[in-house]
Amino acid sequence: xxxxxxxxxxxxxxxxxxxxGGRDDGRITLxxxxxxxxxxxxxxxxxxxxxxxxxxxxxxxxxVQGSWDGVHDQLLTSFEGGEAPDIIHDASDDLxxxxxxxxxxxxxxxxxxxxKADIPRRxxxxxxxxxxxxxxxxxxxxxVLVANATWLKEAGVRVPTPEKPWTWAEFRAxxxxxxxxxxxxxxxxxxxxxxxxxxxxxSSGGRMFHRGPDGKVEIRFDDTDAVVPRTVHEQxxxxxxxxxxxxxxxxxxxxxxxxxxxxAMVPLGFSYRQQIVQQAPKGxxxxxxxxxxxxxxxxxGVSPQTLSIAEDSPHQMQAAAFIDxxxxxxxxVRLALGDWMLPTGTEALRDPALRTQKHDWATGxxxxxxxxxxxxxxxxGYPEWKDKIATPAxxxxxxxxxxxxxxxxxxxxxxxLVLARYQR
Amino acid sequence: xxxxxxxxxGQYLALLAYLVFLAFPFLWLLSTAFKPPRELGSLHPTxxxxxxxxxxxxxxxxEQPLLDALxxxxxxxxxxxxxxxxxxxxxxxxxxxxRSLLSxxxxxxxxxxxxxxxxxxIIPLFLVLKNLRLIDSVPGLIMVYVVWALPFALWMLVGYxxxxxxxxxxxxxxxxxxxxRTLVSVxxxxxxxxxxxxxxxxxxxxxxxxxxxxxxxxxxxKQTLPVVLTHFIxxxxxxxxxxxxxxAFLATLPSLxxxxxxxxxxxxxxLAGAVKS
Numbered sequence: 238x239x240x241x242x243x244x245x246x247x248x249x250x251x252x253x254x255x256x257x258g259g260r261d262d263g264r265i266t267l268x269x270x271x272x273x274x275x276x277x278x279x280x281x282x283x284x285x286x287x288x289x290x291x292x293x294x295x296x297x298x299x300x301v302q303g304s305w306d307g308v309h310d311q312l313l314t315s316f317e318g319g320e321a322p323d324i325i326h327d328a329s330d331d332l333x334x335x336x337x338x339x340x341x342x343x344x345x346x347x348x349x350x351x352x353k354a355d356i357p358r359r360x361x362x363x364x365x366x367x368x369x370x371x372x373x374x375x376x377x378x379x380x381v382l383v384a385n386a387t388w389l390k391e392a393g394v395r396v397p398t399p400e401k402p403w404t405w406a407e408f409r410a411x412x413x414x415x416x417x418x419x420x421x422x423x424x425x426x427x428x429x430x431x432x433x434x435x436x437x438x439x440s441s442g443g444r445m446f447h448r449g450p451d452g453k454v455e456i457r458f459d460d461t462d463a464v465v466p467r468t469v470h471e472q473x474x475x476x477x478x479x480x481x482x483x484x485x486x487x488x489x490x491x492x493x494x495x496x497x498x499x500x501a502m503v504p505l506g507f508s509y510r511q512q513i514v515q516q517a518p519k520g521x522x523x524x525x526x527x528x529x530x531x532x533x534x535x536x537x538g539v540s541p542q543t544l545s546i547a548e549d550s551p552h553q554m555q556a557a558a559f560i561d562x563x564x565x566x567x568x569x570v571r572l573a574l575g576d577w578m579l580p581t582g583t584e585a586l587r588d589p590a591l592r593t594q595k596h597d598w599a600t601g602x603x604x605x606x607x608x609x610x611x612x613x614x615x616x617x618g619y620p621e622w623k624d625k626i627a628t629p630a631x632x633x634x635x636x637x638x639x640x641x642x643x644x645x646x647x648x649x650x651x652x653x654l655v656l657a658r659y660q661r
Numbered sequence: 662x663x664x665x666x667x668x669x670x671g672q673y674l675a676l677l678a679y680l681v682f683l684a685f686p687f688l689w690l691l692s693t694a695f696k697p698p699r700e701l702g703s704l705h706p707t708x709x710x711x712x713x714x715x716x717x718x719x720x721x722x723x724e725q726p727l728l729d730a731l732x733x734x735x736x737x738x739x740x741x742x743x744x745x746x747x748x749x750x751x752x753x754x755x756x757x758x759x760r761s762l763l764s765x766x767x768x769x770x771x772x773x774x775x776x777x778x779x780x781x782x783i784i785p786l787f788l789v790l791k792n793l794r795l796i797d798s799v800p801g802l803i804m805v806y807v808v809w810a811l812p813f814a815l816w817m818l819v820g821y822x823x824x825x826x827x828x829x830x831x832x833x834x835x836x837x838x839x840x841x842r843t844l845v846s847v848x849x850x851x852x853x854x855x856x857x858x859x860x861x862x863x864x865x866x867x868x869x870x871x872x873x874x875x876x877x878x879x880x881x882x883k884q885t886l887p888v889v890l891t892h893f894i895x896x897x898x899x900x901x902x903x904x905x906x907x908x909a910f911l912a913t914l915p916s917l918x919x920x921x922x923x924x925x926x927x928x929x930x931x932l933a934g935a936v937k938s
Contacts, residue, residue, distance in 0.1 A: 268879075274895045276724055302884075304891040307875050310780060314876045318787040320796060328896065429897065487898050497704025512899070516702030542896075 265296045265552050267559060270303040270322035272542075275511065278575035285571070289562055296555045298324075309334075316340040316547070323550040324559060329363040329374055330432075330540035330614040336371035337617070342546040343369035347557035352564060360581040363541050363610040372543030375564050376578040378507040379537055379604045380437060382423075382526040388415065388501045389524075399527045399535065399603035405441065405468050408529040412478035415501040424483040424491045424500035425469055430631040431623045433504070435612045436538035438465045441531030445648075446613040453660045454616045456652040458645040464531055466634060467641065474637040484635050496521060504528065507601045508577040514596060525597035527604055535604060538611035541581055579605050618659030626651045687913065693906035694718070701902050717903035718911075721893075727908055729882055730889040734868055735915065736799055737885055741806035741867040742860040745814045748807070750856060753818030754848075758827070768819065771812040779872050787876060797879045805873050810863040817862065821855025822848075857923055868916055886912045 273282045279302075286300045301322055303311070309331055315321040316335065325341075335341045348370075353361075356374065364372035389396055394411050397403040403411065412422025427433060435445060441464035448454050472479035480500060483491050488505045489512060495503045496518055513523060527535055544563065546556045562568065566584035573580040573591060579601055580586055591602050613619045630647040633639045639647075688708070693701065695713040700706070721727060756764040786805060787796070795801025825848055833843040871887040878884050890912060893905035 272896075274892055275901065276720070279724070301879060302881055302892055304875065304888065304894070305896045306891040306894055307872060310783070310872070311876050314783050314787050317784045318791050318796070320787075320791065320879070489899055489902075492702050493704040493706075496702050499704065506897075509899070512702075515698040518699060518702075 264294065265555055267296065267298045267324060267550075267552055267556055268301055268322040269298050269324040269559070270301045270326060272303045272305050272308060272326045273576070274305065275576060278572070281571045281575035285563055285568055289559060296552075296559070298559055312340075316549070319549055321547040321549060323547055323552060323556045325545045325547060327372065327543050327545060328540050329372060329543050330611055332364060332372050332543060332545065333366055333615050333617065333619075335545075336366040336369065340548055341371040342548045342550065342553050343371065344373065344546065344557065345370050347546065347553055348373065349557075349561045352561050355564075355566065355582045355584055357581070357583060359609050360541060363539070363614065364543055364545075366615050372545040373560055373564060374541035374543050374581050375569060376573060376576055377539045377541035377581055377605075377608055378578045379539065379601060379608055380433065380504055380528050381507050381601065381604070382502045382528060383495070383505050383509065383513060384502045384524055384526050385495065385498070385500075386522040386524040388498070392501075396524075397526050397529075399600060402527045402530040402535055405464055405529045405531055409468050409472060409476065409478070412472055412502070413476045416476070416478040420498070421480040421500050422478040423472060423502045423504070424480045424486075424494060425473070425504060425635075426486045426488045426491045427469070427484045427632070427635060428487045428490075429628075430484075430635065431627045432538075432540070432611065434466055434469075434631055437504075437528060438462055439536040439538050439609055439612065440529065440533055441465060442533045444612060446616050446619075454613075454656055456622075456649050456656065458649050461532065463641060463645075466631065466644065468529075469635055470637070470641070473635060481636060484632065492516060502526070507579065510596050511577040525600045527600065535607040536609055537604075537607065539608045540611045540614055542576075542578070579608075581605075616656070618656045621659075622652050622655045626655060690906050690910050690913070693902060694910045696903065698903060717907035720901075721904040721908040721911075724904065725889050725892055725908065726881065726884075727886075727889065727911065730884055730886045731911070731915070733799060733883055734886040734912075737802050737806060737874075738864045738867040740799075740803040741810060742864040744803065744807045745810045745863040746856055746860045749811060749814040749818050749859060750852070753815055753822050754844075756815070757819045757822035768816070771816050774812045783872070783876055786873075790877065796877060797883060799878075799883060802874060802877055802885075803867075805877065806863070806867040806870065809870075809873070810866050814859045814863055817859045818852075818855055821852055821859075824855075825851045861920070861923065864919065865916060 269286065271279075271282045273279045283300055286298050290297050303326065308327065312321065312325065312327070312335065316338070321340070332341065352373065360374045360377070361370060363374050364370055392415055394414060395403075415422035425433075435443070438445070438461070442461035443459070443464065445456055445458060445462050446454050447457055469479065473481050473484065480494070483494070483500075488503070488509055491500065491503045491505075492509075492512065494500050496516065507525070510525065517523060528537060544560045546553050546560070550556055563572070564582065566582055566588070569580040569582045569585035570588045570590055573585065577596075579591070585591070586602055586605055590598075592599050613622075627648060630639070630644055630651075634641070634644040692706075692708055692710060694717055695715070696710045697712055697714045697716065700710055700712065752767075756767055790796050790801050790805070793801070795804065829847055829851070830843050833847045838846065869887060870885075871891070874885045874888045875891075878888065886908075890905065890908055893908065894900045
């Protein structure tokens with residue numbers, strides 16, 4: 238008797254939860270997988286979907302909440318299984334495999350001229366792989382210095398602006414001046430040291446990945462590539478103006494020390510301002526400063542957030558129309574405000590809401606023109622080089638365990654061996 | 662005598678240290694869940710929030726369908742545990758009692774099967790489930806969890822069955838009990854702690870599992886707790902710490918309650934004094 242009851246319960250359990258199946262009422266339903274996660278951002282995305290659905294009864298969009306955690310594997314499985322969402326939110330540095338693998342639609346002929354013209358060429362480069370464009374870059378964030386304004390004022394140092402930024406040498410001198418008595422001029426959160434180093438190195442003309450006429454990529458580590466790593470290394474190990482303990486931390490982990498007066502500055506992504514607004518003690522005066530400039534000015538690499546369309550989607554035109562709606566200038570502003578990031582669209586960047594001094598939006602907006610495609614994001618084999626070679630090598634260099642020569646040797650010699658396997 | 666007392670005190674001290682070590686993450690989670698954002702950014706954090714708040718819980722419930730996710734997780738985990746035990750128990754009995762080449766091969770296969778990582782099996786698994794129309798369904802997820810937990814559950818149960826002395830079954834047979842009667846009245850009660858422990862293992866495995874649920878469930882209303890928890894985490898690991906801690910604290914409660922209720926079953930010495938050697 239008991240066994241029968243158990244079997245009945247199990248059957249109920251299994252049948253009660255089975256999928257309801259799809260509707261067939263003639264209208265098109267597009268699935269939009271969004272990775273928005275902050276409350277304001279999720280609300281902005283859902284509102285836009287609602288607005289679209291209200292005026293497009295024949296093309297409905299279903300909002301699907303995705304997650305940044307594991308998104309690559311989740312998408313890969315969905316692509317392989319033929320169950321991918323029609324519209325895919327991701328980041329440009331995650332697209333290379335999908336683009337080359339034929340999972341994403343080439344958007345070149347799908348997007349409106351308005352959208353193509355609104356987003357600058359340097360941003361389109363972040364999503365261009367081979368001859369195709371596989372995503373629309375729409376949100377980006379520069380790495381900035383978030384500074385304790387009171388500390389800087391009391392020290393009497395020159396405060397940099399986007400028009401007159403610090404040089405890397407000046408930045409090093411300032412951090413040394415601000416340090417002492419267990420306090421540090423800067424705390425570098427370098428849990429992920431590779432993207433930070435490569436992106437900031439664009440300012441000094443660093444490239445590291447050089448594509449030859451045959452299309453093959455070779456790694457070199459020239460003097461221009463060494464400016465940023467050497468500055469960090471010297472700050473930590475020679476000047477003692479950067480805290481060694483934060484090298485293994487993520488950005489959020491450094492905030493308590495920043496608020497507690499242990500570090501004068503922290504290099505962070507522009508969107509960290511939201512956390513700072515939420516967590517800073519009352520009366521704590523902070524400000525956003527541009528990252529130091531080098532031979533190439535304030536240039537730095539970014540991997541914008543993107544919207545792509547699945548190659549398997551039977552409704553690519555309609556999906557492109559939805560993306561065009563989502564990324565109208567006024568909507569791009571809403572998305573940017575929700576995520577505390579910068580839009581890529583030139584029209585959106587002119588919006589007064591993004592040029593206000595409040596929370597230093599204006600400083601970030603002034604940096605937008607200097608943002609470039611993150612180096613190497615389209616290089617096949619880059620993820621392996623990053624994980625197996627560059628991350629440990631840079632971590633050891635920054636902590637003082639190895640010198641610049643060994644760093645160069647490992648990044649270049651070991652690195653080129655890795656790339657060679659992908660370029661046969 | 663003094664040495665023995667010192668040794669005993671040392672044992673208790675070590676036990677206490679171990680308990681603190683085990684409890685630390687949970688207590689920290691509890692503390693974080695009740696802290697306002699400004700306290701989360703403090704350089705000198707305190708165990709007891711200075712200005713405790715329920716705002717994190719409110720925000721967590723406002724932003725994410727936690728109750729739905731809790732229900733889905735419970736269905737998936739309980740379903741997986743029940744089905745895994747129902748399949749594993751008779752199999753384990755046969756493998757333990759019939760020592761043939763086949764049972765040895767089965768045991769070896771169980772061990773080998775543990776070596777496959779998630780990423781290796783997920784795409785073929787996805788395609789199989791798609792053909793069975795079990796993508797985006799909790800029963801499909803339960804099936805995966807059962808398959809994933811079954812080898813280790815089987816391995817555990819084989820050990821428990823072997824610990825039940827065959828002499829007891831032989832004694833029952835001598836007393837006139839049939840095979841079914843022996844299994845139900847003699848073997849099953851002695852195996853109960855092992856079955857409960859195995860069920861708990863399958864339950865916890867399914868309860869905590871993230872990747873399969875992420876890939877296999879698409880509809881928001883079907884997502885399980887581990888997947889929903891990641892919605893408080895952004896790119897590069899940036900997290901909305903307060904609501905995340907509140908939601909994670911709530912997510913640990915059901916498994917804690919189940920452990921508290923069942924633990925006596927696991928630790929009960931059913932075999933004590935059953936056989937004179």
